[in-house]
Amino acid sequence: MKKEILRAVKFIVDNNLVKGTWGNVSIREGNIIYITPSGVPYDKLKEGMISVVDFNGNLVEGLKPSSELPTHIEIYKSRKDVRAIVHTHPVFSSTISVVSSEIPPIIEDAVMILGPEIKVSEYALPGTWELAKNVVDALSDNHAVILKNHGLITVGTNIDEALTASLICEKTAEIYLYALNIGNFSTISNEDAVMLRNKYLNSYRHMGKDVR
Template identity: 85%
Template sequence: MKEEILRAVRFIVENGLVKGTWGNVSIRDKDYVYITPSGIPYDKLKEEMISVVDFNGRLIDGLKPSSELPTHLEIYKNRKDVNAIVHTHPVFSTTVSVVSSEIPPLIEDAVMILGPEIKVSEYALPGSIELAKNVVDALSDNNAVILKNHGLITVGFDIDEALTASLVCEKTAEIYLYTLNIGNFSTISYEDAVILRNKYLNGYRQIKKDIG
């Protein structure tokens, strides 16, 4: 799990999804959560520094966990299908967080991997229980949620799905902002978006699980 965390933080840095020490990554492993520690630069992060906590937030191993631990735990408690969470501060998704309440169903890969629409959660202070609950409410059964005036959270059945979701959401946010500037755009109907989402969950995703 710790090796997977290190791989994930390298990925989000290399893809420009975070700057500095902002953002966090976690993986659920049975009764424990592995999560990036608070305030450690990603290029200095080592396996022994990674925090391991139980579902009461009690530190088992490593350094002090990210301040966003309450949000990670709340998602895991409410989504049994989620085993990995990636929280980033990418430019386009964060821009959407200050100008809109959701990204509608625009493109097929987004509605398949992320959900029929990408909601923006209500604002709350970082690290707060209120933020955790707002995120869970807006995330619902989807794989991405944008945090008001804050950033992006994506989830997955494994870390690769959560990381892919981050890239797809950021691309979709960029497209959405372009379409707002143009002023005239089409959307996929909600009914078709649900069909596409189910096709991914019951088809492509299941194939990945089977060969993974």
């Protein structure tokens, strides 16, 4: 799990999804959560530094966990299918967080992988249980949620799915912003969006795509 965390943080840095020490990544294994520590530059992060905590937030080993641990805990508690969480601050998704309450169903791959609509959660201060509740409410059974005036969280049954979801959401946010600027765009019907989403959940997601 620790090697997977290191691979994931390299991925989000290489794909320009974070700057500095912002953002965090976690993987769940049973009732244990492996999560990036607080304030450690990603290029300095080593396996032994990675925080290991239980579902009560108690530190088992490693350094002090990310301040966003409450949100990770609440997502894992509410979504038994989720085994990995990626929190990033990409430009286009973050822009959506200050100008819109959602991204409607505009692109097929986003509808399939992320959900029919990508919601923006209500604002709350970072690292709080209030934020955690708002995120869980807006995420629902989707694979992405944008945090108001903050950034992006994506989830998956494994780290690859969560990382892919981050890229898809950022691409979709960029497209939506271009569409808003043009002022005329089409959406996928709710009926078709639900069908596409179910097709992904029941078929495509099991093809084992790897983002290495």
